[in-house]
Amino acid sequence: MFHVYNPGPMNIRSFLPSLGALALVASLSSCAMTNKGQARLYQKAEQAAPYDAVVVPGVPFEGGQWQDIMKMRVHWAVKLYERGLTRNIIFSGSAVYTPYVEATIMGLYAEQLGVPREHILLETRAEHSTENLFNSYMMARDRGMKRIALASDPFQSWMLRGLAKRMERQLGADIDMLPVVFKDLFSASLSTPAIDPTPAYVQEFVSLPERENFFKRFLGTSGNNLDWDRARADAARNGDRVELMD
Numbered sequence: 713m714f715h716v717y718n719p720g721p722m723n724i725r726s727f728l729p730s731l732g733a734l735a736l737v738a739s740l741s742s743c744a745m746t747n748k749g750q751a752r753l754y755q756k757a758e759q760a761a762p763y764d765a766v767v768v769p770g771v772p773f774e775g776g777q778w779q780d781i782m783k784m785r786v787h788w789a790v791k792l793y794e795r796g797l798t799r800n801i802i803f804s805g806s807a808v809y810t811p812y813v814e815a816t817i818m819g820l821y822a823e824q825l826g827v828p829r830e831h832i833l834l835e836t837r838a839e840h841s842t843e844n845l846f847n848s849y850m851m852a853r854d855r856g857m858k859r860i861a862l863a864s865d866p867f868q869s870w871m872l873r874g875l876a877k878r879m880e881r882q883l884g885a886d887i888d889m890l891p892v893v894f895k896d897l898f899s900a901s902l903s904t905p906a907i908d909p910t911p912a913y914v915q916e917f918v919s920l921p922e923r924e925n926f927f928k929r930f931l932g933t934s935g936n937n938l939d940w941d942r943a944r945a946d947a948a949r950n951g952d953r954v955e956l957m958d
Contacts, residue, residue: 714816714819714829714832714833714834747893747894747895749866750866750891750892750893750894751893753888753889753890753891754890754893754896756888757797757861757888757890758797760859760888761796761797761798762796762797762798762799763797763798763799763859763860763861763888763890764798764799764800764852764857764858764859764860765798765799765800765801765802765833765848765852765857765860765861766789766792766793766797766798766800766801766802766860766861766862766863766890767802767804767844767845767848767849767852767860767861767862767863767864768785768786768788768789768801768802768803768804768818768863768864769785769804769805769838769841769844769845769862769864769868770782770803770804770805770806770808770814770815770817770818770838770844771785771805771814771818772808772809772810772812772814773810773812773814773817773909773912774810776909777904778817778818778821778904781865782814782817782818782821783902783904784865784892784897784902785818785863785864785865785892786803786818786821786822786825787825787897787902788863788892788897789801789803789822789863790822790825790826790827791896791897792863792890793827793831794826797861797890798861798863799831800831800832800833800857801822801827801831801832801833801863802833802834802835802848802851802852803815803816803818803819803822803832803833803834803835804834804835804836804838804843804844804845804847804848805818805835805836805838805839805844806836806837806838806839807912807914807917808839808919808920809919809920809921810917810919811913811914811915811917812909812912812913812914813834813836813912813914814912815834815835815836815838816834816836816911816912817907817909817912819832819834820907820908820909820911820912821905821907824905824906824907825903825905833851833852833855835847835848835851839920839932839937840929840932840933840935840937841868841871841872841933842872842875842932842933842934842935842937842938843932843935843937843938845862845872845875845876845879845887846875846879846935846938846943848860849879849883849885849887850943850946853885853946853950858886859886859888860885860886860887860888861887861888861889861890862876862887862888862889862890862891863890863891863892864891864892865891865892866891866892868891869889869890869891870891873889875935876889882940882943882944882947883943883944883947884947
């Protein structure tokens, strides 16, 4: 069965064969990281592989089908697994904007794409990108995993690089960036397997905007919900080199 760890969305509709729906993501990504930069990070990862796990942030599941960004991230993670760059995949994301737990949905798709269930881990509490990375790292560390990579689109990878560096300083984390290489990923057809989303459905769901105002959500996106004290204490007990202050 899936390994479940129970310690911001991009609402783009169905995936288009022409990849036109990903133009915005590609445009934002190009501002943050060039294609050559993506390729260099991938080459670095090939030399450093295999990772114990790659972390894949969640995307809302709407309309009974996965969205473009979710499809891209899941297929990229599956390719990394198939190529031997990672031993496990950690999908991260709660039921944030729709009543489906994002991590569970992504795990179901990855299993249908051929990843063995025992190599799929689910972090089901994160509601923001910062929590995706932070919670997943804590999950991996609790399982004795040392070498982690973030496998997402280049724009999100760029946005989270500062958090990864802070985690390295304060927690001794070893986190690489392994963003999607668009030319590589879309050189082949990306299939959409059938899944039963029922296991991911949350009864009596209340969306994040209904539970929290904009300011509180902004603080969450900025990492205000991360439990640094607990993480540093755990790192110190494990003998990791940590810094108490930035």
